[in-house]
Structure formats: structure tokens, C-alpha cells
Amino acid sequence: MAETSREIPKPLPEITPVTQPFWEAAANGKLVMQHCSDCQSWVWCPRPxxxxxxxxxxxWTQVSGRGKVFAFTVIREVVGRALRGFAKDIPYVTAWIDLEEGPRICSNVVGCPIEKVAIGMAVDVVFEEAGPGIFLPKFKPRL
Ligand SMILES: [Zn+2]
Structure with a gap:
């Protein structure tokens, strides 16, 4: 088998007791984040x-999934064996999304041509199945 034809899967997130509620909600199409009952801060990424x-x-509190692109980059090349699973997605957009509630989340912008992605673009969360029962939050332009 040629080197280039070998299927290398994308790495999947490690689900821990701390992150499990996030992944359960994502599998049900809900974006949740931790909210501190003492100081009212949002906590992202999940922490104890x-x-x-x-x-x-x-x-764990559901957020709207509505946000705006704070910054983004277009990935045009993957380097290293561990990331080769992403090669078939090239080019793709990795972005920081500012959610309406305040937290900033790193994700992908999907569902539009990469040249249409812009800073400040309004986006909404969508969930893409990345593996059995694992759904990743991604963001598409708001219509
Ligand atoms: Zn706090």
C-alpha cells in the first residue's frame, strides 16, 4: 500500500469526568459551558x-451558540503524521469565536467558502460527528 493511500484518522478528544457533560450535551446538539456560581465567570475550557x-x-449551562468570528486562519497544509487525518479537509478555517455570552472558543468555520470568512462575521454553532457519539461544535455563517 502506498504511503499516501493509508487512512489516518483524525485524533478524537479525550473524554474525562470533567469534560463528559460537555460531550453529552454536544451529542444532543447543545453547547454548554461551565459557569461559576460564586463569581459568575464563564469557564472555558472545562476545568475542575x-x-x-x-x-x-x-x-454546566447552555449557551446560545451564537457568536462572531474574532480571528481566523486558513489551514492549507498539515505537517506531521499525527495531523495527516486533516489533509482531506484542506483548505479549512480554524477560528476563535466570541460567543454572545462572552466566552471565546476555538473551532472551525464550516458551511461557506473560505474566502467568505471574515472577522466579525456572525456565526451559529452546528455539531459535526467526529467519531462514534462524539460531536464537535463548529460554526457556520448566520443566515
Ligand atoms: Zn469563579
């Missing part, structure tokens, strides 16, 4: 304690 005040009183 609040990054602002150290409280462990974190509540």
Missing part, C-alpha cells in the same frame, strides 16, 4: 475549578 476565583461550584 474556576480560573478566576478557584471555586469548584461550576454549573
Amino acid at each position: 475549578a474556576c480560573v478566576e476565583c478557584g471555586s469548584e461550584k461550576l454549573q
Whole structure:
């Protein structure tokens, strides 16, 4: 078998007790994040304690999934064996999305030509199945 024809899967997220509620919600089409009951901060990525005040009183809370592109880059090449699974997606957009509630999440912008992606573009979350029962939040332009 030729080197280029070998199928290399994309790496999948490691689901831990801390992140499990996030992945369960994503599988149900809901974007949730931790919200601190003590200082009212959003905590993203999932953690066992609040990054602002150290409280462990974190509540998984659904967010709107509505946001705007804060920054983005177009991936045109993958380097290294571990990332080769992404080669078939090239070119694709990796972006920081500012959610209406405040948190900033790194994801992909999908569902539009890459030349249409712009800073400040309004986007909505969509979920793409990346593996059995694993759904990744991605963002498409708001219609
Ligand atoms: Zn806090």
C-alpha cells in the first residue's frame, strides 16, 4: 500500500469526568459551558475549578451558540503524521469565536467558502460527528 493511500484518522478528544457533560450535551446538539456560581465567570475550557476565583461550584449551562468570528486562519497544509487525518479537509478555517455570552472558543468555520470568512462575521454553532457519539461544535455563517 502506498504511503499516501493509508487512512489516518483524525485524533478524537479525550473524554474525562470533567469534560463528559460537555460531550453529552454536544451529542444532543447543545453547547454548554461551565459557569461559576460564586463569581459568575464563564469557564472555558472545562476545568475542575474556576480560573478566576478557584471555586469548584461550576454549573454546566447552555449557551446560545451564537457568536462572531474574532480571528481566523486558513489551514492549507498539515505537517506531521499525527495531523495527516486533516489533509482531506484542506483548505479549512480554524477560528476563535466570541460567543454572545462572552466566552471565546476555538473551532472551525464550516458551511461557506473560505474566502467568505471574515472577522466579525456572525456565526451559529452546528455539531459535526467526529467519531462514534462524539460531536464537535463548529460554526457556520448566520443566515
Ligand atoms: Zn469563579
